[in-house]
Amino acid sequence: MISAALRASSLAFHSPRLGSLPLHHRPLSSPFIARAALATQAQSTATASPVIGIRREDKNRWERRVALTPAHIRKLIKETGARVLVQPSNTRIFNNASFEKAGAVIEEDLSKADIILGIKEVPIDKMIPNKTYLVFSHTHKGQPYNMPSLQAFLDKSIRLIDYELMTDPATGKRLVLFGKHAGYAGMIDGLHGLGQRLLALGYNSPFIHMGQAHVYPNLECVNTKLRHVADIISDQGLPDAFAPMVFTFTGAGNVTQGARAIFDNLPHKNVTADELPFIARDRYNERYRTRLLALQIGAQDYLERIGGGSYDRAEYREFPDRYRSVFAQKIAPYTTMLINGIYWESKYPRLMTTRDLADIQRQRNLKHRMLAIADISCDIGGSLEFMSHASTIDAPFFYVDAVNGVEHKDIEKPGVQINSIDNLPTELPFEASKHFGNSLYPFAKSLASDKLAADPVLSKAIICENGALSKLHRHLEKDLLSVGEIRVADKRRKRVLLAGSGMVSQPLVDYLASSKDTDIKIASNDLDEARRIAYQFPNTEAALLDVSDTLGLDKLVRDSDVVVSLVPAPLHPQIAHSAIRNGKHVVTASYISPEMQKLNDQARAASVTVLNEIGLDPGIDHCSAMKLIDAAKARGSKIRSFISWCGGLTAPEDSNNQLGYKFSWSPRGVMTAGLNSAQFKINGQVRHILEKTLFENKFANVPLYPGFAFEGLANRDSLQYADIYGLKLDEMDTMFRGTLRYQGYSDILNCFLKLGFLDLDPKSAVDVQLPRKFLATVVGFDDGIPLNVDTIRKILRQRLGGIADPALLERFILACEEIDILPAEPSQLPSTNQRLKAPTALDAFSQLLQRSLKFEKEERDMVCMYHEFGIETPEGKYDVESSSLVVYGNNETGETAMARTVGVPAAIATRLLLEGKIQTKGVIRPTIPEIYNPLIERLEQTGLIFSEQAKQGIHNSLQHKMAWN
Known part of the structure; x- marks a missing residue:
């Protein structure tokens, strides 16, 4: 419900001192009163016309449209004397100079404008309070994914006018729209997709020559291409296997009219729904090879009155629950491509359900039917239940295999192709903008002439103003409450979806479940494991997770406020896609992958925070480092050196094997x-380590503490963290991040690497009955050779390139015995008598490590993190500051240090999002004060406390003490 602050804002509206209120807060019935002169334009009169602002479209890089073209703005200024501000844009179809030439002022800051015109939704963080906005907000039907946006309009006391609601008072028809251009582009893209799909199924077709709409400069070029395709259809015909090709059109509005305008350029015959069975029986008729069939249907064609009786339009509008759709039975089995332009609301029956689609896809005789859907209406989960999300111009198609409950993007796999781009008109930006501007211009003129109150079209299109919903839209209050947006959710419980139930889940759930106002759903592909954790707390439940099931995933995500993704790292983008679609925040402990980074613009446009790298390393290391870096900068100091070490290790007393290592984390990830390759800068020199040579280029001695015999490995690309941490690499003599291990670890693993145990080539796949066979396969033992110690040493020495250090060879043989790929005595077989099957040698090796080098009940792990900064003070002195953390696992409770230092930071970050403490949107990491300050403070409350020290003199720095091979 609307907050107290907003109610106060609404009450202020009734003040008799209207002249003291901002323009936006004045009633529509009041005249606009004089305002302060703009700095760039002196005012000689007591009143001034509203200033019009044109915002830059920033939903995605393809959005090139504009609400008013330069020609419209020139006319507006001439006829009204209006002042027009235009945000600069380098992607807009009309360049900045053309607007300046028309008389507009190019201005980044639109806060001087009273009325702001745009096209697509406005990111919440870019909404300017107390303004009037005209945009497509996609909120008036209570769309859940945009309710946070509507709440923001209310919170910021913005008057929102939606183009979709600007209708003719007499006819009710929309007046300002892109409908036909959406239809044009949707049909063009649909034909392009159909041609691609047919080719993937093994059939050439005339449609293969169609490109996406955006590749054509204008509609004239499209029509030229369509004439070419039409000639091919007439001359060469269509694929026999798919004839007759029926294109079914729903809806009768501008969207469908635009689609038909494109389609009608192709040779076709119009048919009716009643003719379909007869056409199917006559499918081998030659006339179906050289022309398409167009089926235009209305509600009377696919709706059936429950209990009998004929379709009655008036009754259907008033009592839609008396009807059901028979589209799946009557029309879909004959349809090749569905072009959906229907208007749909939740009170109406769906055109097709997911079950309907599955029934069709199960029938072998319909395998060439329902190949493609151009869902131009783009109602997510609307008239087509299985249409789960909007696609993009970059990736316009996805496929739904309803039989197997799978959604995918593989054009060759089973499934109906769906094109659901939600900004289709921007593929034709020049003509779309001209058409839209022509429709909008009369209303822009009313706004510029200060006649908003007198314009019935504009007045009726207001969704909210003065912090309150307009009378026609007060029903949206229930949608604002149900959407789960945190700032309106303080009257209900907070909800967390934990995707994944792996090794770090327990500490995370422990932390979150301690808040009595929070419910947690643990969704995992291992339901038993999820239940084991969930049953410990009354506010926690378990659910089955299949990340590939987009519909099921979306449902889980929609029912949450924040999603914590602990699934394998390659699956994070799928979780994030769903969260962005549904307006939910995301937390992950993994590095930001290129795939995840690509979601930044989408996340920002949806006002979603996707917080990554919030575990141990990466995670706590960012927070600790940035705290010291920002503090040094605030003192005017410069960072000359940065060294960061982190390691998940065994406690020293439990490091009783040749690797000095046991696994509290995935062995595969460690291997x-x-x-990896690596690069870093040390003592003024940039060093590069090639792939698969990391173990050979270890730091043999890392003297952090006298009591620990550490060695270290460079961790990926250290240089990139100069930018991430806001440092200047050219001013630094050292920039290094590394991983800690006990001395001797790298030498042993380097032997395994050289022998092929870390091979990721599928040709190294393993399927053996005994681990000894694995050793023989990888190393190249001949089963006929007697297995004795001398023979093993000889063969291993040969395969390892004549290893010179006999002590290392002995240690390596002992390591092989410890992981059960060698018997301790020639007469003994390995104790692990289990079949070993894996897609690569590395995966098989990881399985063995997981079995043999695991923590026993009384053993514990250890985490060690150490940052060191070389800092040049404003006085020219060199200080060395360090921040360190050492954490041990609890061998009584079984909680590992690794699980604690990954799970607890992720849990704290989740809590901060639930409380609305993190406002930054997009794909981010915890390198900003609004995250790292409260996170470090709350970590300390859990006992995870950094020890900080300061020394003077460069001789005390770690960079001069580390020994690198």
């Missing part, structure tokens, strides 16, 4: 990290 693949050892294959």
Whole structure:
């Protein structure tokens, strides 16, 4: 419900001192009163016309449209004397100079404007309070994914006018729209997609020559291409297997009219729904090879009155629950491509359900039917239940295999192709903007002439103003309450979806479940494991998770406020896609992948925070480092050196194997990290380490503490963190991030690497009955050779390139015995008598490590983190500051240090999002004060406390003490 602050704002509206209120807060019935002169334009009269602002479209890089073209603005200024501000844009179809030439002022800051015109939704962080906005807000039907946006309009006391609600008072028809251009682009893209899909199924077709709409400069070029395709259809025909090709059109508005305007350029015959069975029986008729069939249907064609009786339009509008759709039975089995332009609301029956689609896809005789859907209406989960999300111009198509409950993007796999781009007109930006501007211009003129109150079209299109919903839209209050937006959710419980139930889940759930106002749903592909954790707390439940099931995933996400993704790192983008679609925040502990970074613009446009790298390393290391870096900068100091070490290790007393290591984390992840390349800067020199040579280029001695015999490995690309941390690499003599291990670790793993145990080539796939066979396969033992110690040493020495250090060879043989790929005595077989099957040698090796080098009940792990900064003070002195953290696992409770230092930071970040403490949107990491300050403070409350020290003199710095091979 609307907050107290907003109610206060609404009450202020009734003050008799209207002249003291901002323009936006004045009633529509009041005249606009004089305002302060703009700095750039002197005012000689007591009143001034409203200033019009044109915002830059920033939903995505393809959005090139504009609400008013330069020609419209020139006319507006001439006819009204209006002042027009235009935000600069380098992607807009009309360049900045053309607006200046028309008389507008190019201005980044639109806060001087009273009325702001745009096209797509406005990111919440870019909404300017106390203004009037005209945009497509996609909120008037209570769309859940945009309710946070509507609440923001209310919170910021913005008057919102939605183009979709600007209708003719007499006919009710929309007056300002892109409908036909959406239809044009949707049909063009649909034909392009159909041609691609047919080719993937093994059939050439005339449609293969169609490109996406955006590749054509204008509609004239499109029509030229369509004439070419039409000639091919007439001359060469269509694929026999798919004839007759029926294109079914729903809706009768501008969207469908635009689609038909494109389609009608192709040779076709119009048919009716009643003719479909007869056409199907006559499918081998030659006339179906050289022309398409167009089926235009209305509600009377696919709706059936429950209990009998004929379709009655008036009854259907008043009592839609008396009807059901028979589209799936009557029309879909004959349809090749559905072009959906229908208007739909939740009170109406769906055109098709997911079950309907599955029933069709199960029938073998319909395998060439329902190949494609151009869902131009783009109602997510609307008239087509299985249409789960809007696609993009970059990735316009996805596929729904309803039989198997799978959604995918593989054009060759089963499924109906769906094109659901939600900004289709921007593929034709020049003509779309001209058309839209022509429609909008009379109302822009009313606004510029200070006649908003007198314009019935504009007045009726107001969704909210003065912090309150307009009378026609007060029903949206229930949608604002149900959407789960945190700032209106303080009357209900907070909800967290935990995707994944792996090793770090327990501490995370422990932390979140301690808040009595929070419910947690643990969704995992291992339901038993999820239940084991969930049953410990009354406010926690378990659910089955299938990340590939987009519909099921969306449902889980919609029912949450924040999603914590602990699934394998490659699956994070799928979780984030769903969260962005549904307006939910995301937390992950993994590095920001390129795929995740690509979601930044979408996340910002949806006002969603996708917080990554909030575990141990990355995570706590960012927070600790940035706290010291920002503090040094605030004192006017410069960072000359940065060294960061972190390691998840065994406690020293439990490091009783040749690797000095046991696994509290995925062995596969640890092993693949050892294959990475790395680069860093140390003592003024940039060093590069090639892939698969990391173990050979170890730091043999890392003297952090006298009591620990550490060695270290460079961690990926250290240089990039100069930018991430706001440092200047050219001013630094050292920039390094590394991973800690106990001395001797790298030498042993380097032997395994050289022998092929870390091979990721699918050709190294393993399927053996005994681990000894794995050793023989990888190393190249001949089963006929007697297995004795001398033979093993000889063969291993040969394969390892004549290793010179006999002590290392002995340690390596002992390591092989410890992981059960060698018997301790020639007469003994390995104790692990289990079949070993894996897609690569590295995966098989990881399985063995997981079995043999695990923590026993009384053993514990350890985490060690150490940052060191070389700082040049304003006085020219060199200080060395360090921040360190050492954490041990609890061998009584079984909680590992790794799980604690990954799970607890992620849990704290989740809590901060639930409380609305993190306002930054987009794909981010915890390198900003609004995250790292409260996170460090709350970490300390859990006992995770950094120890900080300061020394003077460069001789005390770690960079001069580390020994690198």
